[in-house]
Amino acid sequence: MTAPAIDLIGVDGDDTLWHNEAYFRLSEARFAELLSPWADTDTLTERLLATERSNLDHYGYGAKAFVLSMVETALDVTDRRVSGAVVGELLALGKQILAQPVELLDGVNATLPVLAEIAPLVLITKGDLIHQDAKVAGSGLGDHFSGVEIVSEKDVDTYRRVLAQYGVAPARFVMVGNSVRSDVLPVLELGGAAVHVPIEHGWVHEHADLPAGARCCEAEGFRDVPRCVRDVAAR
């Protein structure tokens, strides 16, 4: 078997290497419970998502942005009559997310060394800078990576900049991640390849359809990623 023509493998962090969304979904449920005297769960969830989206340009991604959007939604839904006690609970939810120990996803520990034998790995992740730094440290996975890039958005420009920095041609790059929107589509657009590792309950904001026939592969869990990388590299 010839070595795949890949010089660098990008790997996403949240919900690719470790659990993340689940903590946000739990906080969202608690948010709906706290505000239940004012509106039903569906309305609250919808309003919160709308607030998060409208704040994205200014707040970006991550737990601090999420808490600020929860507080803003609580003020809106209650016509500013929400109690200080509830606002205090919302801040506490954010601190819980930030203090959550890192839990690796199934197969990650065993599979990363295999992946690192194919090509050098770079972690490319978005969210709160300090929280992502803490998660990388807490994951114990840092040694597998040649570099860590914490970015504010994962679009074509971001990937172009990172690849230029590492001196790697897009055609010789594979990105591995759970988000079609952030980990797959921009990399394909740039001329790279991608491996999609779906999670069960992704954030609706990140949903997008996988393009057919492109240089991308859908992995069945993280253990299946090396097969997929070799597969797209050969195309």
Next chain:
Amino acid sequence: MTAPAIDLIGVDGDDTLWHNEAYFRLSEARFAELLSPWADTDTLTERLLATERSNLDHYGYGAKAFVLSMVETALDVTDRRVSGAVVGELLALGKQILAQPVELLDGVNATLPVLAEIAPLVLITKGDLIHQDAKVAGSGLGDHFSGVEIVSEKDVDTYRRVLAQYGVAPARFVMVGNSVRSDVLPVLELGGAAVHVPIEHGWVHEHADLPAGARCCEAEGFRDVPRCVRDVAAR
């Protein structure tokens, strides 16, 4: 005159290249005004600083961290009786900071090209990732820099990591910035040189004394930075 033995010049962003603290100080004054029925200005400022410090490990630096600490302090000071209207005002203050257009400090535009002739420049800044990205873009200064490093803390380890990434020996690196604590002391400890460009009303958290006799120089405004860089490079 021989060329200074410097391979890389690091430049801080907030309050070195552009105004920053002033917006936080204005928000702090407004915070004290909003909470004035509950406590006097000195008490409120002190309590806010204490909250910011205790949240630093989890929230890091920047506008989102600042707003969350303002809300938390408001809850504490009022025993959770703060009104939703006031909480809404605090969120609005944060959005104002984030939406503030970038205002360059005096002499920056004229002096950066001079500095870039001495050695390549790298912007090393801490704070909200998305906000710092926006400020770099809004400053129009991006082209002067070989790289931009947005970091969660500016300590010895951070500078060591950045210098390793750029392949530069600490002895051949000068850091330019307004904070003795973040821009000067860790770089001197690592064996580099530093140029301190003081601002008038710095955040008390960043205060520290400048060490005597070390490879550092105090610039009188940004226009004086090239002289200082040449001065410390020759030592």
